[in-house]
Amino acid sequence: MRSGTVAVIGKANAGKSTLINVLVGEKVAIVSPKPQTTRDRILGILNREDAQIVFVDTPGIYRGRNELTARMMKTTELVSENVDAILFVHDGHAGVREDDTELMKRYLAEGVPMIVAYTKIDIMPKERIPEDAKALYEAGVTADIYPVSARKGMNLKKLEDAVVALLPEGDPLYPDDVVSDRSARFMVGEIMREKILLKYQNEIPHGVAVIVNTFTRRENGTYSISLDIVCEKKNHKAILIGKQGQALKEVASFARTDMEKFLEAKVFLEVYVKVRENWRDNARLLKEFGYDEES
Ligand SMILES: Nc1nc2c(ncn2[C@@H]2O[C@H](COP(=O)(O)OP(=O)(O)O)[C@@H](O)[C@H]2O)c(=O)[nH]1
Ligand SMILES: [Mg+2]
Numbered sequence: 376m377r378s379g380t381v382a383v384i385g386k387a388n389a390g391k392s393t394l395i396n397v398l399v400g401e402k403v404a405i406v407s408p409k410p411q412t413t414r415d416r417i418l419g420i421l422n423r424e425d426a427q428i429v430f431v432d433t434p435g436i437y438r439g440r441n442e443l444t445a446r447m448m449k450t451t452e453l454v455s456e457n458v459d460a461i462l463f464v465h466d467g468h469a470g471v472r473e474d475d476t477e478l479m480k481r482y483l484a485e486g487v488p489m490i491v492a493y494t495k496i497d498i499m500p501k502e503r504i505p506e507d508a509k510a511l512y513e514a515g516v517t518a519d520i521y522p523v524s525a526r527k528g529m530n531l532k533k534l535e536d537a538v539v540a541l542l543p544e545g546d547p548l549y550p551d552d553v554v555s556d557r558s559a560r561f562m563v564g565e566i567m568r569e570k571i572l573l574k575y576q577n578e579i580p581h582g583v584a585v586i587v588n589t590f591t592r593r594e595n596g597t598y599s600i601s602l603d604i605v606c607e608k609k610n611h612k613a614i615l616i617g618k619q620g621q622a623l624k625e626v627a628s629f630a631r632t633d634m635e636k637f638l639e640a641k642v643f644l645e646v647y648v649k650v651r652e653n654w655r656d657n658a659r660l661l662k663e664f665g666y667d668e669e670s
Contacts, residue, residue: 376425376426376427376544376545376546376547377425377426377427377539377540377542377543377544377545378426378427378428378429378542378543378545378546378547378548379428379429379458379459379460379541379542379543379545379548380429380430380431380457380458380459380460380548381428381429381430381431381458381459381460381461381462381538381541381542382431382433382458382460382461382462382487383395383430383431383432383433383462383464384433384436384461384462384463384464384482385435385436385463385464385465385466385478386435386436386465386466386475386478387410387411387434387435387436388408388409388410388412388435388466389435389464389465389466389469389494390464390466390494390495390525391413391432391433391435391464392404392405392406392412392413392432393406393494393525393526394462394464394492394494394523394525395419395430395432396419396525397525397528397531398419398421398428398430398531398534398535399419399420399421399430399554399555400421400554401554401555402562402637403417403418403419403432403554403555403557403562404417404419404432404565405565405566405568405569405572406569407569407572407573407580408573409572409580409581410435411434411435411581412569412572413432413433413434413435414434414443414666415434415665415666416431416432416433416434417431417432417555417556417557418430418431418432418555418556418557419432419554419555420549420553420554420555420556421535422547422551422552422554423539425539426539426542427547427548427549427551428535428538428539428542429548429549430462431458436478441655441656442655442656442657442658442661443655443656443661443666458487459487459488459541459542459543460487460488460489460490460538460541460542461482461485461487461488461489461490462489462490462492462538463478463479463482463489463490463491463492463518464491464492464494465479465491465492465493465494466494466495467493467494467495467496467499467503467504467507467522468495468496468498468499469495470507471507471510471511471514473514476510476511476514476515476516479491479511479516479518480514480515480516483516483517483518488541489518490518490519490520490521490534490537490538490541491511491516491518491519491520491521492521492523492534493507493508493520493521493522493523494522494523494524494525495524495525495526496522496523496524496529496530497524497526497527497529504522508520508522519537521533521534521537559590559637559638560587560590561587561665562637563587563590563600563602563634563637563638564585564586564587564602565585566630566633566634566637567585567602567604567627567630567646568580568583568584568585569630569633570626570627570629570630570633571583571585571604571615571626573629574622574625574626574629575614575615575622575626578607578611579606579611579614579615582606582607582608582611582654582655583604583605583606583611583615584604584605584654584664584665585602585603585604585605586602586603586605586664586665587600587601587602588601588602588603589601589602589645592640596640596641597640597641597642597643598634598638598640598641598642598643599642599643600634600642600643600644600645601644601645601646601647602644602645602646602647603646603647603648603649604646604647604648604649605649605650605651605654605664606648606649606650606651607650607651607652607653607654607655608650608652609650611650612648612649612650615648616648623646623648627644627646630644630646631644
């Protein structure tokens with residue numbers, strides 16, 4: 376039996392969370408086309424007969440100015456210190472640039488076994504794959520490269536086996552029936568945030584926090600959920616709600632459908648929009664909203 380932790384690292388939007396979700400076989404992290412979708416460290420656990428892989432999903436690597444961004448960066452750096460292996464996720468479709476090879480070499484230099492998942496090959500010309508692999512090799516990236524598509528499920532078994540081969544012999548770190556270290560309550564808040572990321576543009580989704588106030592399972596098996604969408608400005612609130620509440624109704628309905636799929640039960644959902652100016656720069660509010668320094 377092999378088991379261990381694997382930090383999943385790469386630029387924002389590379390496809391880290393999507394890859395973890397498909398490998399684990401369940402949604403453990405939300406996904407959107409926008410950077411900064413993942414704010415917290417989240418574990419996704421893959422169980423097989425001969426191995427357990429504990430993936431550590433991280434916020435991506437990118438530049439940013441506010442306090443929340445700084446904490447997200449720190450999360451990514453801290454994570455690579457305490458793992459058995461690194462899975463570096465590279466968006467193959469976006470090409471190979473110098474900052475990509477620099478990042479890969481920086482993590483290779485930490486001396487932790489590392490492989491590269493070169494992902495999104497479903498949306499790029501196949502002939503570019505060997506060219507890019509050569510470019511990476513010539514730039515000094517010594518890690519093995521696995522071209523995959525998380526969306527189309529291409530070459531994932533090979534990647535999975537390669538990750539397992541990097542892990543030490545040992546007993547599983549978690550019970551074999553859990554897929555995440557996060558509660559259903561946390562995931563429900565994340566699902567709401569995912570739908571906001573998908574529906575609204577520009578600064579609005581990045582300035583939003585979701586706080587789950589009520590998360591109750593009734594005797595008949597249905598869930599009663601009440602949550603606040605906290606935004607940074609009054610005009611953001613107006614946009615979130617929309618004309619006659621139409622926008623909010625729509626986004627809440629998408630979220631409810633996904634929550635029902637996730638919980639496998641009927642959900643009664645109440646959503647409120649609140650304004651807390653500049654919460655992303657306020658240490659006390661960050662803590663209150665669950666973005667702890669340790670997490
Ligand atoms: N075509 C394609 N898109 C992908 C693939 N993996 C991820 N994406 C998309 O890339 C975007 C970012 O994905 P996400 O997993 O949130 O990236 P993260 O920021 O690295 O966690 C989303 O729109 C995904 O649907 C893939 O294999 N193929
Ligand atoms: Mg992510």
